[in-house]
Amino acid sequence: MNRPHTPTTHQGAPHGHHAHGHRHDHGTVDQAEILDLDAEILAEHTASITAWLPLPTSPDHVVDLGCGTGAGTFALLDRFPDAHVTAIDASAEHLERLRTKARARGVQDRVRTAQADLDEDVWPDLGSPDLVWASASMHHMADPGRALRNVHDALAPGGLFAVVELAGHPRFLAANAPEDRPGLEERVHAAADRLQVQHMPHRGADWGPMLTAAGFTVEGERTIAVNIEGSHSEAIGLYALGVLQRIRSVTAGTLSPEDLTALDQLLDTSSPHSILRRDDLTARTERTAWAARRTG
């Protein structure tokens, strides 16, 4: 199987630029805001994945499973101007945000939302879509094998399932930062990964064999390395703040007192050591996409 690895580097958005007409007051960055920042910062990379999908004709009906605030939904609506998208998520708040954005973009007639917990036995009727997209959502499933089989059975014959996953949280700091605790970010991530293995064992999994076991023919796999220089990007500073706040919330009890103090200084937005004041941030992450066809 062809597995190109495409490292890319882009300038972050210039200071003050923002796609959603709002900026955070620098308190806690909540999950919906992190998803919006992720969508904004990785927009080009997401577009390159939608462009890569092996689709002989443009799909009419697309389902975005675990759509969050709509990163994939809007990328797919842009890529396939004649398609409509059914966006499904367990979170009413995320769906509300997605609908607000759809209205602001004037695409509300092309989007339908459905609130559903995909861990439940009965799924909503997906309506024979030509394309199902699931980005950073399949690893949340309690029984991913069952979820993949459900998607297989719901797709129209010949339809495509695009699974996009990430191995871990993005990184932002240089190895020698912060000055008094070099390597802090890697230690904090290592602590988070140790905890994550227990309650999210499928994050970073190889979805190819799981898709095959669910009846799909895997037609492509592609890993994209993301490395976005963020010295002038407000979005990257806020994204870094939000990600590290979430990691702190799960790892605080396991970090050394020195690391916790250094992390808290980075997260204190009124401190001279605040991550928002650093001009050396880069957003580094990886996305892997699998394109799997229902052939049977």
Ligand SMILES: C[S@@+](CC[C@H](N)C(=O)[O-])C[C@H]1O[C@@H](n2cnc3c(N)ncnc32)[C@H](O)[C@@H]1O
């Ligand atoms: C990391 S976010 C990804 C969101 C979006 N796909 C994106 O790429 O930005 C994971 C999403 O999966 C949703 N989710 C997690 N478990 C779920 C479940 N059991 N049923 C439905 N949605 C779920 C969460 O509410 C969240 O919006």
